Amino acid sequence: MIDFSLTQDQENMLEAVDRFLAKRLPPSEVLKRDHEHIPPYDLLPDLADLGILGLPFPSEYGGLEESWITLALVQERMAGHAYFAASIASRVIAFGGMSLMSYCSEAHKKEWLPKLIAGKALFALALSEPQVGSDASAVQTRAERIQGGWKITGRKTWISDAQGASHLVVPARSEKGSVGTKGMSVFLVPKDAPGIAMTVLDKVGNSCMPSFDIGLDDVIVDDNALLGEEGKGFGHIMSTLHYSRSSMAAAATGCAQSAVNIALEHAKERVQFGRPIGKNQVIRHRLADMQMRVDQSRLIVRNLAWLIAQGLPCKRQSAQAKVIATDTLQYVTHHGMQILASAGYSSDSHMQRMWRDARLYSFGEGSNEIQRDLIGREMGL
C-alpha cells in the first residue's frame, strides 16, 4: 500500500532544500541566470553538502541510502524554485549514478560514484546525432579497437551541459558493420580529450542548460573507458531510462505547480471591469483544470517513485509519468500565459520562462509519441 505521509527525514530534507534555494536561487536570481544563460554548475558542491546528490546510493560510496520517493519529492521541490537545479541534480543522480549502479563494474562504481556524489564529476549523455533522434538504435559514431584502448569518431548533437561536464558518455558502434541495437558500446570520454570540438547551439528555452554540437575526431580512450559490457551498449542506455523519466516527471510537476501558483496569484490581484479576473468563471475553471492536472501528475509521479523504491517493474508507468507530467507542464504554462496576458509576455515574467522551457520536455529524453508507443506495446498492442 502506498503511504503518502512524509517521514521526519523527508520533511527535514524538503525544508533544507527550500532554505538553500530561497537563499541561492531567489526568483530574481533565477531570471538573471535565465537572461544571462548562467548554468548551475556552481550549485553542485552545495547540492552535495545537502546530501541530495547521494540520496539513493549505498553508503559505501558516500550515499544516503534514501528511497526513490525522497528523491522524487526533492526533485519536485527543487523544480518549483528552478527547473535547472532539479535538472543538474538529475544528470548526476538519475543519469550518472544510476548508470553506474545499473550496468557498470564494481571498479567503475568505486572510481566514479564518490566523485559524482561529492559534486566533483558530471557526466553528459552524448547519444543524439544529426541522424539519431527518436531512433536511438541508429547510432553511427564508431569505436575502433586499438592497442590498449579505443579510437572514437563521429558527431553528436544537442548534448546538454557537455562543456560543463567532466565526461561525455558516448554510445558508439564498437562492432564493425553492426546495425540497429546490436554492436554498440558505451564509453566514458573526458570532455577535454584531444579530438573533441564543441559548438554551442542557440535555442529558445532552457537557457541555463547549454546545448552543444560535438565532433569526435579520432578521440583515443583507454580500455578503462568502456562502461559495462562490450556490444551491450544499447541495452545499457535503455536500462536506466526509467530513472531519468521519473526525475523529469517529478521536476515537471514541481515546475507546473509553480506556474499554477503564479497564475492563481495574478487572477486574484489583477482587476478588470471592476473585479479580479479570477471572479470570471472562465478563468476560475481554467485554473481548476490546471490544478487538477498538476495533482494527477503528482499522484502518478509518486506511484512511479514507489514502484522504483520497491524494485517493481515500471516501464509503462515511467513512460506514463513522463507523458502526463510534461504534457501537464505545457498545458499549465500555455494557459498561464493566457491568464497573465501582457504581464506574462514580459521577459521579466517567470511564466514566459517556464512556457519556453516546457516546450522541450514533451520531446526530450524520448518524445511523448515514442512514450505512447511504448505504453501501447506494454499493453500488448
Ligand SMILES: Cc1cc2nc3c(=O)[nH]c(=O)nc-3n(C[C@H](O)[C@H](O)[C@H](O)COP(=O)(O)OP(=O)(O)OC[C@H]3O[C@@H](n4cnc5c(N)ncnc54)[C@H](O)[C@@H]3O)c2cc1C
Ligand atoms: C535542448 C535539448 C537538449 C537535449 N539534450 C540532449 C542530451 O543531453 N543528450 C542527447 O543525447 N540528446 C539530447 N537532446 C536530443 C533529444 O533527445 C532529441 O531531440 C529527441 O530524442 C527527439 O529527437 P529529434 O529532435 O531528432 O526528433 P525526431 O526523432 O526527428 O522526431 C521528430 C518528430 O517525429 C516524431 N516521431 C519520430 N519517430 C516516430 C515514430 N516512430 N512514431 C511516432 N512519432 C515519431 C517525434 O515524436 C517528433 O515529434 C536534446 C535536445 C534538445 C532540443
